[in-house]
Amino acid sequence: MAAMQYNFKKITHVPTAKDFIDVVLSRTQRQTPTVVHRGYAITRIRAFYMRKVKFTQTSWNEKLTRILEDFPRVDDIHPFYSDLLNVLYDKDHYKLALGQLNTAKNIIDKIAKDYVKLLKYGDSLYRCKQLKRAALGRMCTIMKKHAASLAYLEQVRQHMSRLPSIDPNTRTILVCGYPNVGKSSFMNKVTRADVEVQPYAFTTKSIYVGHTDYKYLRWQVLDTPGILDRPLEERNTIEMQSITAMAHLRAVVLYIVDASEQCGFTIKQQADLFHSIKPLFSNKPLVIAINKVDQRRLEDLKPEDAALVEGMRAATRGPAALQLGDDEELPCMSTLSEEGVMDVKRVCCDKLLAARVEQKLASRRAGEVLNRLHVAMPKPRDSRSRPAVIPHSVAINRAKKASGELPPMITEKMLQEENGGAGVYSADLRKNYLLDDDDWKYDIVPEIYNGKNVSDFIDPEIEEKLAELEREEEELEAAWEREKAEEEMEAESDMDEDDKELLKRLRSKKATMIAEHRRKKSAGNNAANMPRTADPERRATTTRMKQSLGEMGIDASLAVKRARERSASRVGRKRERSTAAMDDAEDMDAEDGEGEKKRAHSSKSRSVSVARRTARADKSPGSGLRNDDERMRAQKLADKAQRKANKRAKIGEADRQIITKMPKHLFSGKRGIGKTDRR
Known part of the structure; x- marks a missing residue:
C-alpha cells in the first residue's frame, strides 16, 4: 500500500457569506459588459443579461467546487484521520456542512438554468433586467442561508491546517501513558522536536510529531496526550486523540510507567490503565519502559508493585517480539539524567523492524517475490579448505606499522591541519611530478615572448650594475649637499649678527609660505574665503600687519593709513x-508715498x-x-x-517621490465583447 500524505494546509480559504457574495458579484461586474441601451435589438439585450446570469452561476460553481474538493472526504482518507476528524469536529456535523454547500451549488445551477430560459423570451429591456436581478438575488439568498456552514468550515480549515503532518504507514514509535509520566521529555531527548514540558498533568493537549534516525532510517515519534483509566464514553477530546492514534496507526507502542509515582498516580493505577487499553495494542509490538529510575530504582519497588510491573512485562511477549534478554525486554530510563533513553529507543526500533519484516514475509506478495529470486551457490570442486588469505607482504607491513617500525603515512589531510587548515594551506602539486630528475620539480618555468625565452636576454650582472649606479648617485648627491652647505657657510661668514638673524627669519617665512601654498594646492583651491568674523582673536590687525612687514624691511605706513580710512568711512555709512x-x-505714518x-x-x-x-x-x-x-x-x-531620509536612500527632505495617483490597472475601462485586454 502506497504511503498516503495529507497536506491540510493547502485547503482553500472559506469566506463568510457576505464576503462570498461580494467577491462573486464584484467579479461579475468587472468581467462582463456593463453598458446596454434601449435602442439595441431585443436579441442583443437578452444575450447581455443571459451572459450576466451564466457568468455568476459559473463563479459560484467554481468556488464551491474548489471548497468541496479541497476538504478531505471522511470515507476516502486513512481511518486514523477519519476518526481524528470525528473526535475533533464531529463527523456528522462536518458531513452536513459539506452536504449543504453541495446542495447550494446544485440549487444555484438550477436557478441559473430556469432564469436563462425566461430571459430567452424577455420582451423588453426592463423585463430582462428584472429577471437578471431576480436570478442574482435568489443565488445570494441561497448563500446567505448557509452562512453558518461557511463559518463552521472556515474554523475546521484553520484547525486542520495546524494539525501535524503524520504519515500513517511509516515506521512510527507511539508514546503513551498516564499524564506527567515523562512522554514529552522522552520525545525531546530522542528527536529534534521541542515539546513543552511542565510539572503538571495534561500539558500536552494534542498529538506532536518528531523525527529521529536509527540504522540509517527515518523514524516518526508521536507524543500523545495523557489518558486516564475510565470508560471510553467518559473520555474527553484530548484523551480520544491518543485512543485514535493507538487504534489505527501501525506503530510500536511505548507505554511509559512512572516508578517514582511523582506523576500523582500509583503503579497499580498505571497497571490498570495498561490492561484496560490493552485491546488497542493487538497485532502491534509493545514495549514497557520504566521512567524516573533516578528517583526510585526497579529493585526498590514493593513486592506487590514489582508483581504488577511483571504482569505488564509478560503482556509484551508476543509473536512479533524479539528474542531479547530480560534487561532489554523491560528497559529502564531517566529522562532527567538521560540514563537508558537510547536503550529504550533501540529496543522499540528493533521490535518494530522485526514485526514489519515478519508481516511482509507472511504476506502473499513476499512469497511471489521470493519465488522470482535465485541465489547461486558455488559447488566445491574438491574437499580442500580454502580460507581467506592475506598476502605475505601486506601482513608484514601491517605488523611493522603495529610495532612502530614503519613511520605512519602522512596524508594531505594531515599536512593541511598542521599548516593552518582549509583555506590557509596550499597543496604542493609539484611534488608528484614524474620527471627524469627530481631536482627539476621546482625549477622556474621560463617566460616566452615572441617565441623567445625572456631569460636569455637578461644580463646576469644587471643587479650588480644597478647597485653600482645607485651607490654612485648617492655619492654625487652627498657631494652636492656638501658643496651647497659650504657655499652657505661662506656667504654667512661675511654677514654680521643682524643679517644672520634676518636671513633666518626670511628662511622661516619662506618655508611657511611654501607649506601654505602646498596645502592650498592639495585642497584644489576649493577653500571658501573666510569672512572677517572668522578671526575671533582679532589677530589680523593693522598693528600686526605694520610690525610683520616692518620686520621684513617693507614700509607699511601707506597700507595702514588706507585701511584706517576705509574703516572710518564704513562706520560713517553705517551710522548714517x-x-x-x-x-x-x-x-512712516505721516508719509503716504509707497517708495518712502x-x-x-x-x-x-x-x-x-x-x-x-x-x-x-x-x-x-x-x-x-x-x-x-x-x-x-x-x-x-x-x-x-x-536619519529617516538616509534609510529611504534620499538626499534630504526635498528629495521626494510623487507616485501615480490613478494607476491605470485600477481606473481603466471595462472589457468589451470579444476583447481580452482590459488595460
Missing part, C-alpha cells in the same frame, strides 16, 4: 543708514541684519549659536533628522 532708518520709522515706505523697510532690515550678524560674531562667529555645547547639540539634531 541706522540714523536714516530710525527717522523713516518715526515718520519701501526705503524705510529696507533700511531697517539692513540695520537689523547687521546688528544680528555683529552679535553673532561676538558670541560664536559664523554659527549663530552661543557656545560649543549648543553647536554640538544642533549638529546631533540635524543628523537625527537626516
Whole structure:
C-alpha cells in the first residue's frame, strides 16, 4: 500500500457569506459588459443579461467546487484521520456542512438554468433586467442561508491546517501513558522536536510529531496526550486523540510507567490503565519502559508493585517480539539524567523492524517475490579448505606499522591541519611530478615572448650594475649637499649678527609660505574665503600687519593709513543708514508715498541684519549659536533628522517621490465583447 500524505494546509480559504457574495458579484461586474441601451435589438439585450446570469452561476460553481474538493472526504482518507476528524469536529456535523454547500451549488445551477430560459423570451429591456436581478438575488439568498456552514468550515480549515503532518504507514514509535509520566521529555531527548514540558498533568493537549534516525532510517515519534483509566464514553477530546492514534496507526507502542509515582498516580493505577487499553495494542509490538529510575530504582519497588510491573512485562511477549534478554525486554530510563533513553529507543526500533519484516514475509506478495529470486551457490570442486588469505607482504607491513617500525603515512589531510587548515594551506602539486630528475620539480618555468625565452636576454650582472649606479648617485648627491652647505657657510661668514638673524627669519617665512601654498594646492583651491568674523582673536590687525612687514624691511605706513580710512568711512555709512532708518520709522505714518515706505523697510532690515550678524560674531562667529555645547547639540539634531531620509536612500527632505495617483490597472475601462485586454 502506497504511503498516503495529507497536506491540510493547502485547503482553500472559506469566506463568510457576505464576503462570498461580494467577491462573486464584484467579479461579475468587472468581467462582463456593463453598458446596454434601449435602442439595441431585443436579441442583443437578452444575450447581455443571459451572459450576466451564466457568468455568476459559473463563479459560484467554481468556488464551491474548489471548497468541496479541497476538504478531505471522511470515507476516502486513512481511518486514523477519519476518526481524528470525528473526535475533533464531529463527523456528522462536518458531513452536513459539506452536504449543504453541495446542495447550494446544485440549487444555484438550477436557478441559473430556469432564469436563462425566461430571459430567452424577455420582451423588453426592463423585463430582462428584472429577471437578471431576480436570478442574482435568489443565488445570494441561497448563500446567505448557509452562512453558518461557511463559518463552521472556515474554523475546521484553520484547525486542520495546524494539525501535524503524520504519515500513517511509516515506521512510527507511539508514546503513551498516564499524564506527567515523562512522554514529552522522552520525545525531546530522542528527536529534534521541542515539546513543552511542565510539572503538571495534561500539558500536552494534542498529538506532536518528531523525527529521529536509527540504522540509517527515518523514524516518526508521536507524543500523545495523557489518558486516564475510565470508560471510553467518559473520555474527553484530548484523551480520544491518543485512543485514535493507538487504534489505527501501525506503530510500536511505548507505554511509559512512572516508578517514582511523582506523576500523582500509583503503579497499580498505571497497571490498570495498561490492561484496560490493552485491546488497542493487538497485532502491534509493545514495549514497557520504566521512567524516573533516578528517583526510585526497579529493585526498590514493593513486592506487590514489582508483581504488577511483571504482569505488564509478560503482556509484551508476543509473536512479533524479539528474542531479547530480560534487561532489554523491560528497559529502564531517566529522562532527567538521560540514563537508558537510547536503550529504550533501540529496543522499540528493533521490535518494530522485526514485526514489519515478519508481516511482509507472511504476506502473499513476499512469497511471489521470493519465488522470482535465485541465489547461486558455488559447488566445491574438491574437499580442500580454502580460507581467506592475506598476502605475505601486506601482513608484514601491517605488523611493522603495529610495532612502530614503519613511520605512519602522512596524508594531505594531515599536512593541511598542521599548516593552518582549509583555506590557509596550499597543496604542493609539484611534488608528484614524474620527471627524469627530481631536482627539476621546482625549477622556474621560463617566460616566452615572441617565441623567445625572456631569460636569455637578461644580463646576469644587471643587479650588480644597478647597485653600482645607485651607490654612485648617492655619492654625487652627498657631494652636492656638501658643496651647497659650504657655499652657505661662506656667504654667512661675511654677514654680521643682524643679517644672520634676518636671513633666518626670511628662511622661516619662506618655508611657511611654501607649506601654505602646498596645502592650498592639495585642497584644489576649493577653500571658501573666510569672512572677517572668522578671526575671533582679532589677530589680523593693522598693528600686526605694520610690525610683520616692518620686520621684513617693507614700509607699511601707506597700507595702514588706507585701511584706517576705509574703516572710518564704513562706520560713517553705517551710522548714517541706522540714523536714516530710525527717522523713516518715526515718520512712516505721516508719509503716504509707497517708495518712502519701501526705503524705510529696507533700511531697517539692513540695520537689523547687521546688528544680528555683529552679535553673532561676538558670541560664536559664523554659527549663530552661543557656545560649543549648543553647536554640538544642533549638529546631533540635524543628523537625527537626516536619519529617516538616509534609510529611504534620499538626499534630504526635498528629495521626494510623487507616485501615480490613478494607476491605470485600477481606473481603466471595462472589457468589451470579444476583447481580452482590459488595460
